[in-house]
Amino acid sequence: MPKVSEAHRHNRRKQILDAAIECFSHRGFQRTSMDDIIRESKLSAGAIYLYFQSKDQIIETLADERHDREKQLIQQSLSQGDWTENLRLLVRNFYESLENSAERKERRLGIHLWAEALCNPKVLRLIRRGINQPVKLLSQAIGEAQVDGLLGKDIDPEAAARVLIAMFHGLILQQAWDDGTDIESFAVVVQAMIDAYLSTESRRRP
Template sequence: MPKISERQRESRRQQILEAALGCFSENGFHQTGMADIVQRSGMSHGAVYGYFESKDDIIEALADDRHRSEAILNSAAEQAEDPIEGLRALVRAYAHGLTDPAGEPRRRVGVHGWAEALRSPRVHARVVEGIDIPRSMIAGLVAQAQRMGRLPDDLGADAIARSFIAVFQGFVLQVAWGEEIDVAACVAVIDRMLQGLAQGDRQARPGGSA
């Protein structure tokens, strides 16, 4: 068998993942078999199994790809000198992803993944890992803002981070359902929430206005 270059190998791997993404997006995990992915990829069974031994391997690879793309968004927010602006930058970056029509299959697969995590420990671990990374980063920005007196310190940084994650997950679900959402207006609401947290801290201090 002739050897292929690393670039060709990666191209074929992505070809398989794109085929799997389309199948999972349309039919979910349970209704998709390896035979469906092979057929959609246009490759032979042997070629596909040469890259992935099982459907779960493909699901993990898709999760890894998503985590890598999200890491770029997270790093941009971490580099902000002002933690509040870092939070705002993160909100806008993820919100932009919700407006990208090309991201629809990945959003749908993400929702399928949440459901699959209820029954598969392997998928559950990957889903939680993907959430823990931005959650920890958000908590770090919040804690930094609290140390600077920019946000109230009577609220747990992790609790605030989980609340922001929950809001974003709700947006993902609504968009995956096909609902028309004014994402810019929703971002403005989250901005107001941040302002409200900051103002609440000032009002709680001696001499703060009611």
């Protein structure tokens, strides 16, 4: 058994996962057959099973790799010191990522994963984990904003974080259903809502 370099293994895995993303994002998990992935990856049936134990494992792997993007999106945006600026950056980054058509496939895949999570415990666990991290990051930041007096203390930071993420998810859906969706105008509204929300408290102070 001619053992192969780690780099080779990594490339093969990527080759398979890329093919899987291509197929899954177009036709969903169940409609995509292993044959589709085999054809797209230009590998053989046997080869794929050398790198993944099953179709489900491919799906799980993709689910696992998926939410990194969102986490990064948020982490990048929270690196600044200024809290208001942070949020502005977050919305901006999110808006730009939606505009990035290269990621369209990944977003579609993400939606399939959201549904898959409802009937696949492993995917569900991964999705939850994938959402908890951003929630934690965001609510931490919001908590700090409260401490700084930028936000009313009556707000539940986690709830606020989740609402923000919900908005993002919902917009991803709408864009996936209608490619012509005007993302820019979304961003304006979202930014305005956040601005209004943030300024509420500051106004309360004399």
